[in-house]
Amino acid sequence: MLKFKHFVFGLVLSVVSLQQVVAEELNIYSHRQPFLIQPFLDAFTQKTGIKTNVLYSSKGLAQRLRAEGKNSPADVVLTVDIGRLYIYRDLNLLAEVKSDKLLENVPSHMRAIDNTWFALSKRSRIIVTAKDRVGPDEIKNIEDLADPKWKGRICSRPGSHVYNRALMASVIAHHGAEKAEEWAVGLVNNFARRPQGNDRAQVKAIYEGVCDVGIINNYYFGKLKFSEDENQRAWTKAMNLTFPNQGTNERGAHVNISGGGVALHSKNKANAVALLEFLSDRASQQLFGEINFEYPVNPRVNPTAELQSWGQFKEDELPIERIAELSRQAQMMIDRVGW
């Protein structure tokens, strides 16, 4: 029995942590998949000697951070849309950051008013169309998607996905709730099939002839174009890509961001800020484009040559926080129209 007790004691010790503060380590809660952020973190470690530890989850990290309270080991939070960043701030989980470098690298409409979070990259929601079935200028604006002429020809992922919810919020912001809901009803009436799959699946469906028009985030186009899978490369060859709302009086294409902030109870704030600064600097900003076909937020950095070859575009300059504020209203609208 004594041995058994020792065994149990050993086991317990091996599974709970005796927390020690290790100065040169940085703990990151990430909503971005490990295989996408690792190249950035490796470069950071190489430059600074600071080791990084990552916890990835697509959902629930804000709840974890909140439950852990001041005992939380987290130093940095990284997310892939404005909605989540906003939730962290709303729950008062982020520390105010004082960094001239970040203020310089990240334009003011791309960061929180109180400097609790900073955008690190931009992605645009774009329209893809089948080359052989849709003329290059047939769709100009996101509003055109509600035109009955597209009945049975549009594919979309479910409306309640963050990317579509943010798009819905941007339409509400520009047209008001009533007009926005009319648009959403029109859009849903035009669907070729029940909303399903991710953005990648919409491109595939167009290629397969299930529909002619889809809404995707721009980086999916790049990932498919340079995929290891030759089928996926073939899909993009059959597509035209349209940045919506580009006319002279138009507002520009809807953009969303990936971003980050410093955890309120981080014991390592200086290094946490150093990581955010690193991610907003030239080398990382370019890496966002090279690895994941995202646009830089840093105005002094140009998009990669590949991104430039897709064309210049005007972005919707609605303050990005407005999208997050309208999220609940957008979700309710999505529920009502059955997107």
Add this chain to the structure above:
Amino acid sequence: MAFSPQVLEFRKASVFALAFLLLSPVFALIILSFGDSEGLWPHLVRSVLGRYVSTTLLLMIGVGCLSLVFGMTCAWVIAAYRFRFSNWLDFIILLPIACPAYLVAYAYTDFFEYAGPVQGALRQLMGWHSAREYYFPEIRSLGGAIFVLSSVLYPYIYLLARTAFRHIPANFYEVAALSNRSIFWNIALPLARPAIVAGLALVSMEVVSDFGTVEFFALETLTLGIFNVWIGMDSITGAAQIATVTFAFIIILLFAELYSRGSKRFNDTSRTQAIQHAKLLTGTKSFFCILICLIPISFGFLIPVGILLWNVIMTADLAALREVWTVLRNSVYVSVIGAVIIMLSAITIASSSKVNASKPMRVAGNLSAAGYAFPGTMLAIGVLSCLGAADQFLSWTNIYLSGTLFALFFAYLVRFQAVGYGAVSSGLTKIPLNLMSCSRTLGLNAQQTTLRVTIPLIQKSIIVGAVLAFVDIMKELPMTLLLRPFNFETLATYSYQFAHDELMDQASLPALIIILVGLVPVIFLNKLLRA
């Protein structure tokens, strides 16, 4: 030594304490649901709630029926007859249990969609050129989800039903034969009812809490609704409310079945345990038996594993294999320890609450398994709240529980207690109560009785429970994802980062390994049950 009141009280208290511990994340969620959801419900009722409820019910009924058909027909064919390959089939029928439903869903979508081999072959055969020229059932649909979930969940029913069918004494069958009654409908089925219902309960709870498959197929079930409310409307309160209502519904369902079973007894007290001998079949009959068994095996195992294997072979990457190796060790480690913890807890609670126990104790025992009825992520949030509170309490010790493996083991215990508890209790219904009473009369106390009489008698059930728990932890995704320590990947989380992005090629190798590792204990289990 025997019957000292203190010992009895201590035992009772420890069962209640353990049950309370297991229920604490559930309580945390219920407390969370008392918050203000800011007028959410009128909106939900007007717009989506009807869809959520009806889709969930249809899915539950559909999967329940189809997995009953798969599980029970196979169980009866294998238990009642002997035919060519029947020993082999008996073993491979169980294999789908090692396949995570959402990965099977991913694999099938690749397989059945327009660009997949099935439709490709059809087009070539018929000379069609586009999706508009013919009809093909959509795999991402309610029907598709029923098919996928039933194909991987039927073994829960099969396993329990087969064991029950096999343990029916031969003289019962003789009576049926003499009085010209159907052996299956009048004898086997009624006697196997507790086992079948236990299996069905596990299946329904898996269905209600499934997120991966319904998200991938974009089916608007209550679980998907929970996430829309939580993430979309930033209302964890609203999410907890939907989860709690769903949970209450399942609990009512389970108690209804327990109540309808009433005071019927299913244990056999006869001295001779002559078991029915399986009838030998040959020729066409044996061919049909093989066919019956092969259908669910193909759907739940052969085809999806074949697809994954094909993906792995086509994109052979040895570098990936090295990386997967460390991840594999993590997976096996948490699954083994987790399963042991679950079984210790299940035996402790079941042996006290099932045998000559007071009603509150029985209720506490049954409720301790309730974590299974919550979607994993919601339960993980309950676990987070509890651990956060515990850490506050322990802050003077410099020991932290959240973000450690302890958090994972605790979560697994809360969620999969039902699996261990179900196996142990169904084992206990098989042994005559008077054996335990006898042991107590002969001077062993309750603890000694458990160790020296009960456990040896239900050894097989314990191993069944442990294997199921092992495989469940191996497959578990949402709780592991949210509760794990830094830099800690299991096969499920590792595979998920790719599958989440519909990168099936990269996800296939870890997915295949989850299945293969899950097979090892299943094989062992089968050897043991047959011995």
